[in-house]
Amino acid sequence: MAGQVTDEAGSKRARGLDRAFEILEYLRAHRQPIRPNELAIAMEAPRSSIYELVNLLLRHGMLEYSGGDGRVYLGRKLYFLGNAYSDHFDLMRECDISLTHLAEQTRETAQMCLLEGNKYTVAMMREGLRPFHISSAVGELVSIPWTASGRLLIGHMSDQEILDFIPPEDFVLPNGRHLDPAQFIAEVRAATADGFFTFNSVVENYTYCFAVPVHQADGTPIATLCLVTPREDGLKHREAYLDRLLSEARDLSERLGYKPTPAIKRSSL
Structure with missing residues (x-):
């Protein structure tokens, strides 16, 4: 009793x-x-x-x-608790340095993004040096299928785990169009194999989004580094921007203990 x-x-x-x-x-x-x-x-x-x-x-x-x-x-x-966390958790401090590098090198808005429950959020951001700034609300929760990062952050899950994880209503895009879950999963698999994902933003019509994963020691994607650019410039400088992002993400992942497999040469659009 x-x-x-x-x-x-x-x-x-x-x-x-x-x-x-x-x-x-x-x-x-x-x-x-x-x-x-x-x-x-x-x-x-x-x-x-x-x-x-x-x-x-x-x-x-x-x-x-x-x-x-x-x-x-x-x-x-x-x-104060957040400050203590930031002081202890190297990823946040190192990401801040990486975002500053990316914003200075590309003049574009650089972001570090995470999963928050079954949503996506921008955790850190550094605005680019352009007179016209593109920015997102840090901490705002967004449906995973709406984002480039979402295709990478859940790449370690099985198809069924993805369907169980994402609420069905989150497959409805901001313009009202329904994204077929099978198409989304196919994009997840392709993005995971490529090691990056780029697309025309479904949230802002005039922007182009880049995302690459940051892996922890066991290979699980723990975050993404992203660039959000004007669409024309993003397409024009796609290869150069991807190279910058991949280099920063690779360095971060290796400092977290991740041992990558030999890189596969990318094909350009």
């Missing part, structure tokens, strides 16, 4: 911890303060548990009051 009680208490604490992380993630995704009762409605959670967790997160500095009327938002404690 005592063991059962202990198990139930541990399970309750785990559910509470999960819910606390869900609160933080909800605020990160929506980027605006919210009242706890509105949070409970949006998350379809009991108000009592949401109020209890919000108060706990407030006490620990993970949340702060913001905007009046009892609204809460992400707290400054998270900023």
Whole structure:
């Protein structure tokens, strides 16, 4: 009986911890303060548990009051935790250097992109030196099939794992066209074999996107380095931009312990 009680208490604490992380993630995704009762409605959670967790997160500095009327938002404690993470996690620091190199060398907008759950996000960005800037919202969650990086970040998954991972509605592109999952998977396999993916952006009509993977030691793609360019310039300088990206990504991957197989010569368009 005592063991059962202990198990139930541990399970309750785990559910509470999960819910606390869900609160933080909800605020990160929506980027605006919210009242706890509105949070409970949006998350379809009991108000009592949401109020209890919000108060706990407030006490620990993970949340702060913001905007009046009892609204809460992400707290400054998270900023310090993020700084500690950045100091420890070499990939972020090294990617920052790589993005600076790419932006200076190409004059284009350079990005480092990741998976966030079953979505894609731009984690870091350096704008190019052009008078006309192309930029994306860092941290915004985007459907994986809409992106060049998405074809590379899930290349280690099986076909069925990909279909289970991506929500069916995410195959509907911004223009309303439905992308056939079989076509998407074929593009994933081709991109993984090529070691890069380029295409006309489905989000911005005038841009051309480049993405190459950064691999961790076991070969899993952990991130991508990307360039987002005006379409005409991207096509004109496609080979040169790809060479820059591939070189930076290869160096990063090797510093993470990845041992690549001998490169296969690329064919140009």
